[in-house]
Amino acid sequence: MSIGGPALRVHFSNAFGTEALHITSAHIARPVSRASSTIDPASDRSLTFAGSAEALIPPGTELISDPVDLPMPSLSDLAVTFHLQSPPSRETGHPGSRATSYYVHGDQVSAATLVEPKQVDHWFQVSEIDVRTVPGSATIVALGDSITDGHGATTNGNDRWTDVLASRLQSLPKTRNLGVSNQGIGGNHLLTDGLGQNALARFDRDVLAPAAVRWVIVFEGVNDLGELARVGEVSAAQHAALVQRVVAAYQQIIVRAHAHGLRVIGATITPYVGSGYYHPGPLSEADRQAVNRWIRSTGNFDAVIDFDGVLRDPQHPDQLLPAYDCGDHLHPSPAGYKAMGDAVPLRLFDRAN
Structure with a gap:
């Protein structure tokens, strides 16, 4: 994050996808560290999209979540966790993230820590964070x-x-x-x-x-x-x-x-x-x-x-x-x-x- 604020919303992108992207659930939280899949459970928040926990993002577009209250200091780190119904045949991602993502099978978006996750220095789907300020x-x-x-x-x-x-x-x-x-x-x-x-x-x-x-x-x-x-x-x-x-x-x-x-x-x-x-x-x-x-x-x-x-x-x-x-x-x-x-x-x- 650069600016902090009391609430935020997340942009999920399917800009380069060739079929609709189905997010079944998504959460945000404060991570324990930059290089760990562990989050602070007290900070865990569910994201919604027009009031729904699920989102279907058409190919070539992005979807912005509803605002959610989670005070974030300036220059702090944010964990965004989401579950896809099925992996897309063409991913929208950022291979030069210089930040680690962790992934496992199954819907574990609210887990305090992921068990034996695989990891990659690459961002997927998340394209922007807006902060209420x-x-x-x-x-x-x-x-x-x-x-x-x-x-x-x-x-x-x-x-x-x-x-x-x-x-x-x-x-x-x-x-x-x-x-x-x-x-x-x-x-x-x-x-x-x-x-x-x-x-x-x-x-x-x-x-x-x-x-x-x-x-x-x-x-x-x-x-x-x-x-x-x-x-x-x-x-x-x-x-x-x-x-x-x-x-x-x-x-x-x-x-x-x-x-x-x-x-x-x-x-x-x-x-x-x-x-x-x-x-x-x-x-x-x-x-x-x-x-x-x-x-x-x-x-x-x-x-x-x-x-x-x-x-x-x-x-x-x-x-x-x-x-x-x-x-x-x-x-x-x-x-x-x-x-x-x-x-x-x-x-x-x-x-x-």
Whole structure:
């Protein structure tokens, strides 16, 4: 959780399912720890959907539970437990959760602890948590790829850069009513589908749909740049054309966000020379520099966060600083994520701006 509150509701998604998803029962509770299937039984609450304990979610949609009273402090952890009548043939899930899920056979949604559960670091079906909070609260959406998703962060450690930002917001009375919605997907592209839908295709669902969105941080593009020449170099003309398409995608995001009253914050693309997956050459690095110049230019985004400046090695600016590199020369380490979260200027979320 980022913001806390006295009541909440849970979004269950069947966005990518091919048949109706039948949830026979669902509960929420406070977990005993981040890395355990045990809950505090006194906090266990049943979820309902239009008053019913069951929910049938059509393919391609999501369902929001009724609000339920369960006071949750800011930055606390929540356990969501549900039982499916039958496993879906196509799952809607989040493989880059960096958080552990536990599963067993049978309906054990109210069990204080699961007996010999299997576990996987993956979220299923749950797509969002809404919290009832004070008037004037708002949401910051982080739209990104694996660096926002948290590749290289600590499993069950809640140390992605978005977690660091959420903690900083909670530390100040002026920003304590601002929540962070992490909409990062590993392997995400601006222009083409990868592990998930491209950023333009998922924009309405992941940026406009969450409750009370006021700002969106756009931190996308490294996968588009890296993929172009991943299996072999291409012409300079193809590189130039890709830069134009990436910039055009940013412009589309800005136009669509502004149409809904959102302020759009662009984040510069971080270095990735040395990556064993993309092995970028000089032309790819030139593409990154060209895109970053556009991001930094006044009058494009409403504001800019210079993650490139935060993470790059001053001696080798096309590479990550070793202390901030998780080891693959593409994704930050936990120390790198902390530096990123600490570098986001909180004045960007001043409503007077």
